[in-house]
Amino acid sequence: MSAAEETIKDIIVKIVHCDRKILTPESTFQDMKADSLDMVQVLVALEDEFGIEIPDEEAQKFKNFGDFVSFVEARVAEKK
C-alpha cells in the first residue's frame, strides 16, 4: 500500500465520512455513499494535496477507489 493511497483514504474519510475499512480498490462511490458534492470536494482536496490536476472529464471515468489511486499515482509520477 503506497503512501499516496493512505493520504487519499484520509481525504475521502474526512470528506465523505465513510468507514475507512470499506476503502478497497474495488469499492465504488455508492459503497462510500458519496454524492456529487462529496466527489468535487474530494477531487479538489486531492489536487491541493498532491499539486496535480484532475480534470472533470477524467474524474467522470473513475469507477472505484482503485481508479482514484492509480490516476493520482500516475500524475504524481509524471511530476517527478
Next chain:
Amino acid sequence: MLKGKVALVTGSSRGIGRAIALRLAREGADVIVNYFRRREAAEQTARDIEELGVKASVIRANVGDPEKLDEMFDTVAASFGRLDIFVSNAASGLPRSALDLDAKVWGWTMDINARAFLLGAQRAAGLMEGRGGKIVAITSLGSKLVWPGYTAIGVSKATLEALVRYLAVELAPKDICVNAVGASFVPTEVGLSYAGGAGEEDEGAFWKTTPAGRMVSPEDVAGVVAFLCGSESFMIRGQTIIVDGGFSLTPLNLKGKGGEN
C-alpha cells in the same frame, strides 16, 4: 465603451459567465477569466477574448473558499494593480427539496453563491478605491419564484440580491455602482442539467410561457451586464434587473389568447 478597464468575471469558462466575459472584451475591457473545474474551457474563453484585441488572463479558484478567493484577488492586484469591473457570476448547487436539504449542501451553495459575492465585493472595492467601479452580481428568478429542487440556490440568490442593496448604499460614496442581473431559465449546460437534462421539452415549456417568444440567451444577460458596467447606468444602484422576456409576468400561459380559452 470600456476601453482600458480591467474586469474580473467569476465562473467565466462557460455559459453566462463566458458570454459576459466576451461581451466586456468586445467593449474594450481587459478580462480576467476565473474558473474552478473547467480549465480547458477557461483557456478557450481567454483565447477568444484575446482575439478581440484585449488582454485576457485565467485564474483558477473555488470562490466558495475564502482563502482561494483572497489569493485570486491578490493575483489580480499583483498583475493589474487595480480593478474596474467585478462580475460575480460563479454559482453552484445541488437539486434538493427544502426537506431534503442538509447542512453540507446548504453551506456549499451559500458559500459559493452568496458569501463569495460579499467577500469578493469587499476585495473588489479595495481595488477600485479612488476611481470608482462597477460591481454586478448574477442572480436568478429562483430568488422569488419557487422551482422544484431549487431551494438552496433560490435562497442564496435572495441573499445575494439583499447584499446588492446593502453594498450599493455603502459603496455609493466611492462611486462604485452595485447591481444584479437576474435571468429566467437560460439553456446553458448548467441550465439544462437543472431542467432534468430533458433539453428540448423543458426548453419548449419555458419558450411557450415567455411573452417575448423565445428563450433568454447568455448574450441577452451579457448585454445588460455590459450596460450596467457602462457610464449611462451610473444612477442605477442596488437594483436587480430581470432579463426574462416577460416570463415572470405571466405565470399562466395566456399569451395571445385574450382570455378566450
